[in-house]
Amino acid sequence: MPFHVDDVAELYALGSLEDREREAVDVHLRRCSQCTQAIADAERDVATIASMEPRHEAPAELGSRIERVLEVRPFARAPRAVAHTWMIPAAMAAVLLLGLLPTAYFAAESRAMHDAMIAQNSAITRLASQPYRVANFNAARARVVYGVDGSWYVVIVPSAPKKLAVAWMHDGGRTMLGEAVPHGDVATLYLPKSHRMDRLALMDGERIVAEAKLTWQRTAPNRQAVRSV
Amino acid sequence: MIPAPEGDEALAAAFAAHHAWAFGEAYRRHASLLYSAAYNVLGNADDAKDCVGDAVARLWRSPGSYTAQRGNLRNFLVVCVRNEAISRRRRQARQTRVEERLTSMAPQFEEMHLEDPIERDRVRRALLALPAEQRTAIALAYYDGKTQSEIAAELREPLGTIKSRIKLGLRKLALALEVAPAESERA
Numbered sequence: 001m002p003f004h005v006d007d008v009a010e011l012y013a014l015g016s017l018e019d020r021e022r023e024a025v026d027v028h029l030r031r032c033s034q035c036t037q038a039i040a041d042a043e044r045d046v047a048t049i050a051s052m053e054p055r056h057e058a059p060a061e062l063g064s065r066i067e068r069v070l071e072v073r074p075f076a077r078a079p080r081a082v083a084h085t086w087m088i089p090a091a092m093a094a095v096l097l098l099g100l101l102p103t104a105y106f107a108a109e110s111r112a113m114h115d116a117m118i119a120q121n122s123a124i125t126r127l128a129s130q131p132y133r134v135a136n137f138n139a140a141r142a143r144v145v146y147g148v149d150g151s152w153y154v155v156i157v158p159s160a161p162k163k164l165a166v167a168w169m170h171d172g173g174r175t176m177l178g179e180a181v182p183h184g185d186v187a188t189l190y191l192p193k194s195h196r197m198d199r200l201a202l203m204d205g206e207r208i209v210a211e212a213k214l215t216w217q218r219t220a221p222n223r224q225a226v227r228s229v
Numbered sequence: 230m231i232p233a234p235e236g237d238e239a240l241a242a243a244f245a246a247h248h249a250w251a252f253g254e255a256y257r258r259h260a261s262l263l264y265s266a267a268y269n270v271l272g273n274a275d276d277a278k279d280c281v282g283d284a285v286a287r288l289w290r291s292p293g294s295y296t297a298q299r300g301n302l303r304n305f306l307v308v309c310v311r312n313e314a315i316s317r318r319r320r321q322a323r324q325t326r327v328e329e330r331l332t333s334m335a336p337q338f339e340e341m342h343l344e345d346p347i348e349r350d351r352v353r354r355a356l357l358a359l360p361a362e363q364r365t366a367i368a369l370a371y372y373d374g375k376t377q378s379e380i381a382a383e384l385r386e387p388l389g390t391i392k393s394r395i396k397l398g399l400r401k402l403a404l405a406l407e408v409a410p411a412e413s414e415r416a
Contacts, residue, residue, distance in 0.1 A: 040300030
């Protein structure tokens with residue numbers, strides 16, 4: 001990449017870039033040590049100022065919430081879902097994921113991989129126990145399987161040659177959610193969320209390669225089977 | 230739960246490797262600072278709580294966003310939380326800010342704050358020591374969370390000029406505050 005972002009390091013650290021600009025900087029930083037150093041210097045200056053602002057005690061429930069986000073605790077057993085015909089493709093995806101798990105597990109030597117496994121396990125737990133819907137992306141044969149209450153999403157990209165970023169498209173902009181990382185021939189991304197998303201995009205760098213529109217019903221089809229996370 | 234390592238460097242390395250326990254430990258070590266960074270931007274406990282939670286969740290979902298090369302983990306987390314808070318405030322289009330007075334023209338700003346009790350605050354004292362054009366640009370960015378384009382439009386200056394002012398002003402401000410940093414090093 002010919003350009004550098006060190007001239008906006010201070011603006012980045014101060015939060016004075018638009019969301020889209022900041023995301024572009026984040027992408028660039030993954031492969032540019034020169035700019036990473038410039039950003040680190042600016043972050044040090046902003047953190048110095050922020051640390052001298054009035055201090056407030058963090059509420060205890062925030063720590064609990066973060067623990068839940070990190071999924072350091074195993075999920076409680078969920079109620080059994082009611083079977084629907086539209087679940088079949090998603091169930092096949094779940095089986096595919098299950099099939100990949102042992103291979104991935106034995107290949108894993110790092111704790112990072114182990115954490116990824118926990119995330120996939122969580123996805124499979126959800127797929128196996130909770131009602132969900134499926135939406136296809138308009139390219140790449142990719143799909144997103146998601147809980148009917150919007151509390152979780154699994155993006156599945158078959159035959160993915162490399163990892164692809166997943167973005168939530170909203171309000172004329174986008175929020176980067178993470179990356180679908182290939183394990184074998186399938187790239188997956190599990191997303192525990194707290195709200196409903198209507199449009200997701202798969203991105204290769206800054207380029208959108210596929211989009212999916214997610215549908216929601218006003219009333220969950222089997223409300224008794226829906227659990228909150 | 231894996232026990233936390235002793236040093237910040239070991240924690241940063243584990244955080245970079247995306248270990249769940251390292252994320253939890255990093256939050257616990259800097260909880261007050263991170264929550265305060267959000268609260269001081271948003272001015273609301275509920276929003277601050279959501280903001281910190283969302284910022285950590287965003288990092289958790291984005292492996293590789295922090296590397297050891299990025300430097301101090303605490304600084305990185307503070308900036309992530311502040312950026313999340315500023316984005317949130319922009320989205321919500323909130324206009325009520327304690328520091329709204331800072332948006333006024335520089336001469337008014339000086340008169341107002343020299344007589345204000347807030348003048349005792351070290352940060353604002355250091356701000357006042359900056360050249361007026363740098364101070365205004367920094368205040369608009371740091372306190373009001375304005376984008377570079379908004380600042381350039383408001384001050385009717387070219388974007389490059391705004392970048393230069395912020396670059397110089399931020400470094401001077403941080404250097405002035407680092408002179409007596411003992412209290413700032415907590416957390």
